[in-house]
Amino acid sequence: xxxxxxxxxxxxxxxxxxxxxxxxxxxxxxxxxxxxxxxxxxxxxxxxxxxxxxxxxxxxxxxxxxxxxxxxxxxxxxxxxxxxxxxxxxxxxxxxxxxxxxxxxxxxxxxxxxxxxxxxxxxxxxxxxxxxxxxxxxxxxxxxxxxxxxxxxxxxxxxxxxxxxxxxxxxxxxxxxxxxxxxxxxxxxxxxxxxxxxxxxxxxxxxxxxxxxxxxxxxxxxxxxxxxxxxxxxxxxxxxxxxxxxxxxxxxxxxxxxxxxxxxxxxxxxxx
Ligand code: COA
Ligand code: NAP
Numbered sequence: 030x031x032x033x034x035x036x037x038x039x040x041x042x043x044x045x046x047x048x049x050x051x052x053x054x055x056x057x058x059x060x061x062x063x064x065x066x067x068x069x070x071x072x073x074x075x076x077x078x079x080x081x082x083x084x085x086x087x088x089x090x091x092x093x094x095x096x097x098x099x100x101x102x103x104x105x106x107x108x109x110x111x112x113x114x115x116x117x118x119x120x121x122x123x124x125x126x127x128x129x130x131x132x133x134x135x136x137x138x139x140x141x142x143x144x145x146x147x148x149x150x151x152x153x154x155x156x157x158x159x160x161x162x163x164x165x166x167x168x169x170x171x172x173x174x175x176x177x178x179x180x181x182x183x184x185x186x187x188x189x190x191x192x193x194x195x196x197x198x199x200x201x202x203x204x205x206x207x208x209x210x211x212x213x214x215x216x217x218x219x220x221x222x223x224x225x226x227x228x229x230x231x232x233x234x235x236x237x238x239x240x241x242x243x244x245x246x247x248x249x250x251x252x253x254x255x256x257x258x259x260x261x262x263x264x265x266x267x268x269x270x271x272x273x274x275x276x277x278x279x280x281x282x283x284x285x286x287x288x289x290x291x292x293x294x295x296x297x298x299x300x301x
Pocket of ligand 1: 128134141
């Protein structure tokens, strides 16, 4: 059997696409011929990513904006639309995380993660709609297992990502009539990323994480990129409103002992 996925002449926009998983997603689309736009806060990271996507042969551009700033996101997406036309695929994955218990975090700490992950997703969804190919566009939100698994020291992320998945489902209803599909991908533990560095900061914990994944390995950004490729392509033309774990089965077992580990890590830090 042969399978060709060709994104030539298609525009893919990846918000938060300048490091880790989302940059890996942008690279996978670039290798399949897409035109790519990326965005994040740091102009240096944007420029570095644009250069690496160009080196892969992609037509590419980027803009710097904070997803908490609706006007900045609207302005950036307008420049992408002007240069590249309608969007075939939008991936929204900007996020923040740190381990802290509710007793150990300020209201502003909780708010900052909710504002980036949840309100930021709302801003990106709202600002992109008029530029989406209708019918035919695919929107993919990058979620996390915390969306459906309560975890100690992750109340901010659990609350925000649960909201992200509910925006996904609600927009699958609201935008379905326009022919726009909206899905979430839930990455498992992805090796070498900022997220894993923050949650599994040493070799011992990394080993325990690997042992708790049914497939006995961490994932790669490319694993998530390939799932995005599928959800972005016509192969998934009747899939909408789905929250898809791409995690080697990790969430089936409650993500091992990540919850109690993060709780004790945070409490140790908070008690000095
Ligand atoms: N424990 C408890 N509180 C923390 C914290 C920690 N480890 N790290 C930050 N905070 C608090 C800050 O003290 C501040 O609260 P305060 O004003 O009451 O002191 C609040 O969170 C906001 O921090 P600040 O650094 O001002 O926010 P920011 O907007 O510059 O950055 C973060 C947002 C905190 C989420 C930052 O970690 C970030 O930019 N993350 C992006 C990268 C990332 O997290 N990648 C992994 C994705 S899964
Ligand atoms: P990462 O490298 O820190 O990526 C986060 C991206 O978002 C960066 O490009 C960052 O760039 C951008 N960003 C952060 N805050 C932003 C803001 N306020 N406005 C605009 N852009 C912002 O993290 P990662 O670990 O690869 O995680 C990527 C996604 O996967 C996140 O949604 C995360 O929740 C999810 N996830 C990760 C894992 C994992 O194992 N790593 C597991 C499950 C889910 P700037 O710093 O330039 O803004």
